[in-house]
Amino acid sequence: MAKYPLIKTTLKERLLGGNYPEGLPLPSEPQLAKEFDVSRMTARRAIDELEREGYVYRVQGAGTFPTGKRFRQGVFRVRPFREWVRHPEQRTIVLRAAEMRATSEIAIVMQVQPGDPIVFIHRLRSAGDEPLLIEKRYVNANLAPDLLSHDLAVESIHEVLVGHIGLHITRVEQTLEAVNLRQEEADLLHVGAGTAAFLLRRTSYSGPKRVSYVNYWVRGDRYTFQDSFEP
Amino acid sequence: MAKYPLIKTTLKERLLGGNYPEGLPLPSEPQLAKEFDVSRMTARRAIDELEREGYVYRVQGAGTFPTGKRFRQGVFRVRPFREWVRHPEQRTIVLRAAEMRATSEIAIVMQVQPGDPIVFIHRLRSAGDEPLLIEKRYVNANLAPDLLSHDLAVESIHEVLVGHIGLHITRVEQTLEAVNLRQEEADLLHVGAGTAAFLLRRTSYSGPKRVSYVNYWVRGDRYTFQDSFEP
DNA sequence: GAGTGGTCTAGACCACTCG
DNA sequence: GAGTGGTCTAGACCACTCG
Numbered sequence: 001m002a003k004y005p006l007i008k009t010t011l012k013e014r015l016l017g018g019n020y021p022e023g024l025p026l027p028s029e030p031q032l033a034k035e036f037d038v039s040r041m042t043a044r045r046a047i048d049e050l051e052r053e054g055y056v057y058r059v060q061g062a063g064t065f066p067t068g069k070r071f072r073q074g075v076f077r078v079r080p081f082r083e084w085v086r087h088p089e090q091r092t093i094v095l096r097a098a099e100m101r102a103t104s105e106i107a108i109v110m111q112v113q114p115g116d117p118i119v120f121i122h123r124l125r126s127a128g129d130e131p132l133l134i135e136k137r138y139v140n141a142n143l144a145p146d147l148l149s150h151d152l153a154v155e156s157i158h159e160v161l162v163g164h165i166g167l168h169i170t171r172v173e174q175t176l177e178a179v180n181l182r183q184e185e186a187d188l189l190h191v192g193a194g195t196a197a198f199l200l201r202r203t204s205y206s207g208p209k210r211v212s213y214v215n216y217w218v219r220g221d222r223y224t225f226q227d228s229f230e231p
Numbered sequence: 232m233a234k235y236p237l238i239k240t241t242l243k244e245r246l247l248g249g250n251y252p253e254g255l256p257l258p259s260e261p262q263l264a265k266e267f268d269v270s271r272m273t274a275r276r277a278i279d280e281l282e283r284e285g286y287v288y289r290v291q292g293a294g295t296f297p298t299g300k301r302f303r304q305g306v307f308r309v310r311p312f313r314e315w316v317r318h319p320e321q322r323t324i325v326l327r328a329a330e331m332r333a334t335s336e337i338a339i340v341m342q343v344q345p346g347d348p349i350v351f352i353h354r355l356r357s358a359g360d361e362p363l364l365i366e367k368r369y370v371n372a373n374l375a376p377d378l379l380s381h382d383l384a385v386e387s388i389h390e391v392l393v394g395h396i397g398l399h400i401t402r403v404e405q406t407l408e409a410v411n412l413r414q415e416e417a418d419l420l421h422v423g424a425g426t427a428a429f430l431l432r433r434t435s436y437s438g439p440k441r442v443s444y445v446n447y448w449v450r451g452d453r454y455t456f457q458d459s460f461e462p
Numbered sequence: 463g464a465g466t467g468g469t470c471t472a473g474a475c476c477a478c479t480c481g
Numbered sequence: 482g483a484g485t486g487g488t489c490t491a492g493a494c495c496a497c498t499c500g
Contacts, residue, residue: 002469009401016399028485039471044486052283060486061478156253163249178409178427178451196409196427196451220409220427233488259466270490275467291467292497 007036007046015055015066025063026056092153095188096122099141099148106138109203111210117141121152124188131189132222137214143167143206158204161211171205178220185217196220238267238277246286246297256294257287323384326419327353330372330379337369340434340444348372352383355419362420363453368445374398374437389435392442402436409451416448427451 011026020026027035033043047064050056058064100120107114119139124131137157139147144167150160161167177199186193200216242257251257258266264274278295281287289295331351338345350370355362368388370378375398381391392398408430417424429449435442 004469013399013401025485030485039473041472042470045469047486058486059479061484062480063485159249163247178429178449178454180411180425180427180451194411194425196411198409218409220411223409235488256466261466270492272491273489276488278467289467290498292465293499294466 003036003038004042004045004049007032007038007043008049010036011046011050012055015050020066022066025065028063091126091128093124093126094121094152095124096120097148097152109210109213110138110140112140112142119144119147121157123152130222132219134185134188134217135214137212139212140210143209143211158212161204167206167211169204169211170207172202173205174200174202176200179217181217189217189219191219191221198223234267234269235273235276235280238263238269238274239280241267242277242281243286246281251297253297256296259294322357322359324355324357325352325383326355327351328379328383337444340441341369341371342441343371350375350378352388354383361453363450365416365419365448366445368443370443371441374440374442388443392435398437398442400435400442401438403433404436405431405433407431410448412448420448420450422450422452429454 011032014020026032029040029043029047032047033040036043047056047058051058051064055067056064057067098120100118102110102112102114102116102118104114106112106118107116110116110118112118119141121135121137121139123135123137125133125135139157139161141147144161144165147157147160147165150164152160154160158169162169179197179199180194181189181191181197183193185197186195189195189197197220198216198218200218202212202214202216203210204212204214242263245251257263260271260274260278263278264271267274278287278289282289282295286298287295288298329351331349333341333343333345333347333349335345337343337349338347341347341349343349350372352366352368352370354366354368356364356366370388370392372378375392375396378388378391378396381395383391385391389400393400410428410430411425412420412422412428414424416428417426420426420428428451429447431447431449433443433445433447435444
């Protein structure tokens with residue numbers, strides 16, 4: 001059992017219990033190390049996490065101070081495909097990859113003019129024989145020339161856009177919904193129509209311009225978001 | 232000038248430049264320490280930050296791996312009910328609130344003995360006339376005496392547990408799933424059976440003890456998680 | 463069994479704050 | 482000048498992964 005979590009929770013209890021008044025520093029790192037009978041580095045490790053979680057802040061030369069009480073809530077991190085799919089045989093099938101003209105609907109989400117060139121990419125990602133995720137992506141073809149000349153069966157198109165084409169993604173917006181799969185997506189994922197799925201929509205910006213808009217359908221019976229936090 | 236920021240930016244450039252292929256581990260910590268002529272702890276410090284920023288993830292015993300850039304750093308915050316429902320008329324209906332004995336299943340999730348006292352709370356939360364969320368909660372009655380004497384139509388039972396009963400919640404674990412609603416929940420939410428919903432499960436701890444286990448069913452057609460970040 | 467990351471030690475020197 | 486946090490070293494033992 002590691003030592004720093006105990007130090008961390010002990011300090012947190014003291015902080016929440018008001019044992020360390022605002023404006024005054026906590027005991028110094030050497031003092032805490034002595035109190036908990038650990039090296040200073042181990043005491044620091046506990047304080048590092050408290051600082052990152054916002055409980056304290058540090059001033060070099062002055063000390064470590066309690067942060068005012070905060071409301072804390074959990075977050076769900078979207079894990080990369082490779083990380084959550086532990087299966088050794090991860091497959092990516094490109095169902096379609098083609099340049100097209102923006103329809104009026106696509107023009108709105110991509111903020112281009114109808115008829116502007118768009119690269120459409122439709123892929124299916126599996127672990128072994130089990131399909132898990134559908135991706136439908138629209139990329140502004142003017143910003144990503146030659147995208148179709150790259151290998152789109154690679155892990156991440158984002159990587160191609162950033163690493164090979166050299167686009168600078170400055171901002172990402174995303175939403176997460178729970179939806180019933182339509183027949184088309186359900187068939188691809190080998191589940192019944194209407195099965196619950198996560199729908200993750202993501203828009204990537206380069207400055208003010210929209211580079212990419214993508215919808216991911218993830219099987220609800222295979223993916224779970226997990227999180228733990230200390231309030 | 233510190234050494235670890237240089238190591239960090241060097242590794243970041245390599246990762247973005249595709250020098251470390253996905254699926255393969257980066258050089259090990261001792262190797263990196265040797266390459267940059269620092270101690271292993273200093274190399275670790277650089278990797279710590281890359282991990283926290285989502286560039287790599289680590290598997291004890293196996294190595295440090297590049298994260299696919301596709302999902303980097305995205306997190307979804309769970310907003311409190313009163314925050315995401317902007318409707319002025321938020322209602323909470325207590326469908327049932329009673330002390331019961333733990334069944335064998337409840338005993339497992341609450342980590343108590345079968346037959347131990349449990350407070351069961353079943354609530355429906357609405358905005359105006361539209362039901363949005365179902366809550367089924369189990370609370371360890373030994374840890375929360377008098378819970379039933381409080382007003383359970385208040386905003387948050389967590390508030391009652393912490394504010395009035397004085398419980399100290401030290402840790403929360405939660406998962407998020409996409410599920411099809413069963414008939415029972417669908418009827419309460421005024422949607423058809425099988426409609427997609429978010430199922431948020433949350434376990435609250437006070438030290439090693441489980442205080443509360445709650446399932447929230449949230450209508451998938453009404454709730455969306457949102458997030459934006461800068462990669 | 464060899465290699466990996468996780469944790470920890472007992473020091474050290476530094477830049478900075480404060481009275 | 483005394484005390485603080487920031488960084489770093491050169492080790493050590495551990496739990497875990499993998500072939």
